[in-house]
Amino acid sequence: MNIDGVAYRSVWVDQDDGWSVRILDQTRLPWTVEILRLTHEDEVAHAIRSMQVRGAPLIGAVAAYGLALALRRDASDAALERVAAMLGDTRPTAVNLRWALDRMLKALRPVAAAARAEAAYEAAGAIAEDDVETCRSIGQHGLPLIQAIAARKPGKPVNILTHCNTGWIATVDYGTALSVIYQAHDAGIPVHVWVDETRPRNQGSALTAWELGRHGVPHTVIADNAGGHLMQHGEVDIVLVGTDRVTRQGDVANKIGTYLKALAAWDNDVPFWVALPHSTLDMRVRDGLREIPIEERAADEVLNTTGRLPSGEVVTVRTAAPGSAGANPAFDVTPARLVSGLITERGRCDASEAGLLGLYPEFAALAAE
C-alpha cells in the first residue's frame, strides 16, 4: 500500500546493499513512520518479540528473511537448524511463523552450504510474493459479501466492525480482513468501519485507524467493549476479522477479545467472517481451544499505555493502580460454531473441515494425521 503517495510493503530487501532487511517499526506508529534496517537474525527475533513487526503473515515472512541473514554468515546445517528454531520460538500462536520456517527448511536442507544464502533470499522472496498475491485475492473473495449488504441498503454505508489490525502492515501487502474493506472502498461501495481499539497494544486505534485514515476509508475508533452495544442497536452489518491460526474444524485463534465479538454477533444475528491466507491454516490441529498455544505477554502491556503528549513526546504511563498485578493473554479462540464463514485466497467456505477441504483438498492427508 502507500504512505503519502509512496508505495510500500511492510518488509523488503534493501535495494542499496541487496541483503539487509527493511521493516516499518510498528511500535512507532501512528506517530512516526520509522524504517528499520535489520542485519542480523537476533534483530529479527527482537523485532518479532517486541512487535516492531506483527501480524500473522508478516512475522512468517520476516522470520524467513531472518534465516537468510543468518545464512550469509554461517550456512552450515547446524546454523540452519539452530536459527530456524530460535526464530520459531519468538511467538507461539500465529502458525504462519512455523509455516514459513518449515517452508524455508524444506527448500534449504537439500542445498549445498555454499549456495544456501542465495537460495534463502529466493525462498523468502517467494514467501513474500505469495503473501502479496494471496492477500489481494482474499480481498476479491470477500468483496461480494460487502456488495450484497450494500445492495440491501442503497445509499447508506455498510457498517463493518473489525478487531485488531489485519491491514497491509499485518501482511506483506494488502492485508486480510482490511483487504476486503480496501477493495470495497476502492470499488466505490460506501463503507464505514468501527475500529476496536484492541487493548492492550491498541493495534486498532493506533494501526488500523492509521491505515484506514491514509486510505481515506471512513472509520470510528471505539472501546473494545462497545461492539456488543452497537450490534444490539443495528449499527453493525458485518464483523470482519483476521486470524493467527485456523484449525481443521474451523476454530479461530485471533487477538484477545475476538471471541467476545463473536458471541455478541451470534446473539444479534450479525454475520461474523474471518479472513485468512493458506499460511494461517493448521490442519494438524482440530480442537483450537485445547490445542492452540496462547501467547502470554508482559503484564506491563495491560498496566501501562503509550501515547503522545501535546508536546509531541511519546511516553508510556501507568494506568492501573500502583501495586496491582496484571494478566495479558494475547489471543483467544473462537469456536467454529460462532463463525459465519471463512474468506480465503481460494474463495469462501464454511468454518468446518468439509468447508476447508473443499477449498484445499490437498490438505486432506494432513487432516488425517
Ligand SMILES: CSC[C@H]1O[C@H](OP(=O)(O)O)[C@H](O)[C@@H]1O
Ligand atoms: C493478518 S492477521 C493479523 C492478526 O495478527 C494480530 O496479532 P498481533 O498483532 O499480536 O501480531 C491479530 O491477531 C490479527 O488478527
